[in-house]
Amino acid sequence: MKNIVKLHLFLFAILMFGCKHEKSPYDGPDLNDLYGSFRFLEPFKSNLDSVDFSASQTNYFTAKMNKLVDWKITIKGLSSGAEKIITGKSKTIDVTNALWNGSTSILPMFKKENCSVLLTFPTERDSVSLALKVIKPKVNAGYIVTDFESGFNNSWVKFAQSGASMDCQVRSVPPVPQGNNFYNMAGTVNWDWLVSLIEFPSTANGLAHFPLNTNPNNVYFNVLVWGEPGITNAILLFQLREDDNNNGTFESSTEDEYDYELKITWAGWRLITVKYSDLATLVNGAPSAPKGNQQQNPERLLKISALHLADPSSGFSKTKMDYLIFTDNKALEP
Amino acid sequence: MKVNYKIKTLYYILLLVCIYNQAKSQTAKKVQFVGVARSIMNSNELVVKDPIEDTVTAKKKMGGYALIDLGVNIFPNKNTEILGMMRIRNAFGGFYGAGVTFDVRQLYVKGIIGNVVRYQLGDINYKLTPFTFYNHDEDQLIQQPDVFKLQREIVNYETFYQKNTWRQQGAAADFALEFAKIIKEIKFNGFINRINVTDFTNVPDRFYGGGNIGIQQSKNLFVGINYVSLFDLIGTSSNKNAFRNNVASLNYELQLGKEKIDFRFFGEAGFSESKYTLDSLAPKLDDSFLDLGISLSYKPMHTKLTLGYLDVGPEFRSAGAQSKRMNYNATPSVYNRYTNQQDLRSIGIFDMMRDETLYNKSISNNLMAFNPAYNNVMPFGIATFNRQGVYAKLDFVDKKEIVKLGAETYLLNEIKGQGTEKLKSFNLIKSHAEFNLHKLLALKKNIKITTGFSTQSTKRNSDLDFEKINLTSTNWNAGFEVEFYKNFDLLGGIISYEANGNELIADRNKYSEVTDFNEYKINTSEMILGGGLRYRFSDKIYLTALYQNYDFTNKLNSVSSYSINQLLIIYNMKF
Numbered sequence: 001m002k003n004i005v006k007l008h009l010f011l012f013a014i015l016m017f018g019c020k021h022e023k024s025p026y027d028g029p030d031l032n033d034l035y036g037s038f039r040f041l042e043p044f045k046s047n048l049d050s051v052d053f054s055a056s057q058t059n060y061f062t063a064k065m066n067k068l069v070d071w072k073i074t075i076k077g078l079s080s081g082a083e084k085i086i087t088g089k090s091k092t093i094d095v096t097n098a099l100w101n102g103s104t105s106i107l108p109m110f111k112k113e114n115c116s117v118l119l120t121f122p123t124e125r126d127s128v129s130l131a132l133k134v135i136k137p138k139v140n141a142g143y144i145v146t147d148f149e150s151g152f153n154n155s156w157v158k159f160a161q162s163g164a165s166m167d168c169q170v171r172s173v174p175p176v177p178q179g180n181n182f183y184n185m186a187g188t189v190n191w192d193w194l195v196s197l198i199e200f201p202s203t204a205n206g207l208a209h210f211p212l213n214t215n216p217n218n219v220y221f222n223v224l225v226w227g228e229p230g231i232t233n234a235i236l237l238f239q240l241r242e243d244d245n246n247n248g249t250f251e252s253s254t255e256d257e258y259d260y261e262l263k264i265t266w267a268g269w270r271l272i273t274v275k276y277s278d279l280a281t282l283v284n285g286a287p288s289a290p291k292g293n294q295q296q297n298p299e300r301l302l303k304i305s306a307l308h309l310a311d312p313s314s315g316f317s318k319t320k321m322d323y324l325i326f327t328d329n330k331a332l333e334p
Numbered sequence: 335m336k337v338n339y340k341i342k343t344l345y346y347i348l349l350l351v352c353i354y355n356q357a358k359s360q361t362a363k364k365v366q367f368v369g370v371a372r373s374i375m376n377s378n379e380l381v382v383k384d385p386i387e388d389t390v391t392a393k394k395k396m397g398g399y400a401l402i403d404l405g406v407n408i409f410p411n412k413n414t415e416i417l418g419m420m421r422i423r424n425a426f427g428g429f430y431g432a433g434v435t436f437d438v439r440q441l442y443v444k445g446i447i448g449n450v451v452r453y454q455l456g457d458i459n460y461k462l463t464p465f466t467f468y469n470h471d472e473d474q475l476i477q478q479p480d481v482f483k484l485q486r487e488i489v490n491y492e493t494f495y496q497k498n499t500w501r502q503q504g505a506a507a508d509f510a511l512e513f514a515k516i517i518k519e520i521k522f523n524g525f526i527n528r529i530n531v532t533d534f535t536n537v538p539d540r541f542y543g544g545g546n547i548g549i550q551q552s553k554n555l556f557v558g559i560n561y562v563s564l565f566d567l568i569g570t571s572s573n574k575n576a577f578r579n580n581v582a583s584l585n586y587e588l589q590l591g592k593e594k595i596d597f598r599f600f601g602e603a604g605f606s607e608s609k610y611t612l613d614s615l616a617p618k619l620d621d622s623f624l625d626l627g628i629s630l631s632y633k634p635m636h637t638k639l640t641l642g643y644l645d646v647g648p649e650f651r652s653a654g655a656q657s658k659r660m661n662y663n664a665t666p667s668v669y670n671r672y673t674n675q676q677d678l679r680s681i682g683i684f685d686m687m688r689d690e691t692l693y694n695k696s697i698s699n700n701l702m703a704f705n706p707a708y709n710n711v712m713p714f715g716i717a718t719f720n721r722q723g724v725y726a727k728l729d730f731v732d733k734k735e736i737v738k739l740g741a742e743t744y745l746l747n748e749i750k751g752q753g754t755e756k757l758k759s760f761n762l763i764k765s766h767a768e769f770n771l772h773k774l775l776a777l778k779k780n781i782k783i784t785t786g787f788s789t790q791s792t793k794r795n796s797d798l799d800f801e802k803i804n805l806t807s808t809n810w811n812a813g814f815e816v817e818f819y820k821n822f823d824l825l826g827g828i829i830s831y832e833a834n835g836n837e838l839i840a841d842r843n844k845y846s847e848v849t850d851f852n853e854y855k856i857n858t859s860e861m862i863l864g865g866g867l868r869y870r871f872s873d874k875i876y877l878t879a880l881y882q883n884y885d886f887t888n889k890l891n892s893v894s895s896y897s898i899n900q901l902l903i904i905y906n907m908k909f
Contacts, residue, residue: 020622021750036798
């Protein structure tokens with residue numbers, strides 16, 4: 001019996017000491033984050049009062065809250081109307097999650113202007129604002145085909161049908177997404193799909209070819225396009241023509257043309273970006289084989305045409321474009 | 335499809351008849367018919383207590399069925415037993431076979447190989463220990479008056495809940511070795527069940543297997559080693575991500591007896607591991623548990639006191655011991671929607687008592703939902719994870735069995751907080767009493783009074799309001815059974831259940847990790863009143879007519895209050 005009792009004590013000890021739990025503080029999300037009352041532990045601040053983005057200055061915001069919370073910083077250009085929105089979910093707002101490089105979320109782009117900065121929380125009533133000045137806006141890296149700031153270039157080729165209410169010219173009526181001018185394309189043509197077109201040859205910029213990267217996978221074509229509220233029949237067809245034989249002219253029967261067709265169904269300004277390697281040759285909207293060397297050669301691009309098209313039975317059509325720019329390796333961040 | 339089903343059923347009947355004839359043709363072989371015959375007729379009436387009259391729900395519902403479970407128990411030889419049981423069920427209102435269903439209810443073969451190894455194939459009722467493989471009692475099950483127990487017994491029969499076993503399909507075997515010295519006997523038990531059938535693409539075959547080695551050192555000491563595993567069989571589907579839940583434990587029992595007092599030391603400890611083999615998002619959950627105790631029996635007073643310490647880790651997962659009987663995601667089969675908005679009616683104690691469709695019949699690899707109002711202290715039985723504390727039980731039966739008393743209490747805490755480092759505390763008290771007055775008065779006819787009481791509370795104190803938890807549930811019942819004429823019983827009883835307070839219910843992802851908390855507030859009272867007559871043809875056959883009124887009151891007005899009246903006639907026969 002003594003042995004049994006000893007064995008029992010041995011088993012008892014094994015069981016007692018065999019039960020250990022690895023313990024983290026608690027399961028699930030912090031209840032304070034879900035149900036706790038909100039307050040700032042450190043106030044909302046900007047690292048700079050005024051910022052020169054053209055000099056690669058960066059601006060960031062800081063704040064500390066007592067709970068994990070969704071937050072939204074809205075920076076609004078007081079003269080341009082540009083908006084930058086930064087969102088996150090954290091207890092701390094700092095350089096890692098609230099850095100602003102001068103880019104915009106909602107066009108137009110920021111200008112030299114005063115801005116208001118508003119910090120809000122979707123689940124809380126609290127909000128806090130501060131002021132910020134953009135001394136100089138961000139300079140976008142890339143090759144600008146045109147931003148229409150110098151008006152109509154006589155080296156461009158323009159064609160407009162003799163339809164009704166035709167208005168194809170550089171204009172400056174707000175809202176303007178970048179600078180002060182854009183190109184307007186509008187009119188009613190009830191006998192043809194083509195409403196108007198404009199061609200931008202490289203020679204208009206004093207170059208034989210646009211100075212682009214040779215790798216089509218690294219080249220992005222960007223343009224800001226306007227969708228007129230209430231009008232959904234506008235189509236913009238971009239034709240990018242290459243000088244495959246390097247003779248300074250484009251021969252349509254023996255050289256490559258790459259196209260990008262855009263149906264404009266939205267309202268307002270929107271950034272459109274397409275990678276050069278994603279461009280295809282289109283004939284009446286259908287993919288077709290290029291007629292030149294059948295290789296995309298961005299460095300031989302010598303002309304860009306923008307055709308405003310609309311179904312002739314659909315009536316008045318209108319769109320606008322601005323800021324045609326090629327960027328390297330990534331889409332434009334306006 | 336239906337034709338195939340009927341052909342299949344006929345095939346099984348023919349197979350049974352063939353087996354029967356085969357067995358009968360051999361002399362000295364026994365064949366027994368076993369089974370159950372039952373007929374139920376019920377009439378229900380719903381009363382919705384809304385200020386605006388519910389004009390959408392059909393308030394009166396009649397139903398019922400007649401069924402026979404006909405089993406043929408065949409003994410082809412002295413070492414083999416075969417049971418095949420068919421169910422023929424006819425819903426009232428069906429005719430010319432329209433409401434008739436045929437099912438195979440049970441099928442197994444069992445026997446002994448070489449007078450050494452016992453085996454069973456087919457349907458198996460199995461359990462091991464409360465932390466490895468165990469079908470824990472229903473939430474808040476306390477002894478109930480006979481007027482309600484009759485329906486509960488039918489639910490248990492339908493769901494195969496027998497002595498805390500789970501009904502599975504598979505194979506089991508056991509054998510024992512006896513020794514002359516040091517160790518008296520070692521028993522080996524093993525089983526393997528198929529839980530899930532593969533769909534050949536995403537769902538693999540899932541098996542649940544394990545066993546134990548029970549070492550009976552002497553009449554005083556028993557030591558057991560237990561192991562169970564729920565596992566997906568890789569290769570049975572194109573999904574290579576397999577689930578694993580392994581639980582191992584060691585248990586022992588030491589009895590030290592004196593003339594008047596018996597001491598029994600007992601304990602079980604072990605660990606679990608839960609994981610997916612390829613899912614990088616799935617956590618590996620490992621944890622351990624411990625249950626240690628002592629029970630003292632004082633023979634002259636027929637009294638037994640048990641004291642224990644319980645510690646179940648926050649990440650202890652045991653599919654076989656944490657699968658719940660009640661499926662709270664199911665909806666009641668009668669009046670599942672009510673009010674003009676046709677709100678879903680949640681499961682109440684009346685449904686728990688009578689509706690077998692709400693009960694789960696298989697092992698679940700996920701943590702099943704539970705209702706804190708009915709069981710927040712130990713929703714997964716004694717194997718509930720994240721609990722630590724002490725418990726005590728007291729049982730008393732007097733010499734003449736006039737009075738039977740039982741009480742138990744659990745005082746537990748969380749080990750790990752939920753969304754906060756502050757821990758919840760849980761208290762549970764359960765008691766029941768049975769008074770056999772006919773024995774006291776020396777009457778031949780039965781007069782029995784039963785009562786039951788349970789209360790549970792969950793608390794978390796904090797300076798922060800949103801962390802405070804205070805949830806209390808109280809349940810009591812009382813009933814009587816009076817045999818007023820030979821084999822005629824008058825039955826009556828009442829059950830009351832009240833829940834009040836708040837809790838934060840954890841939202842868990844498929845890996846059982848807590849991802850969110852949902853605020854839960856409750857202030858409800860439920861009451862069932864019942865009465866009826868029963869005639870006992872024999873111990874196994876009765877006919878009863880019962881009337882029950884169930885009242886559900888929601889004091890928060892978040893859902894509508896209602897009551898249900900039920901008239902029920904049951905004829906039940908076991909053979």
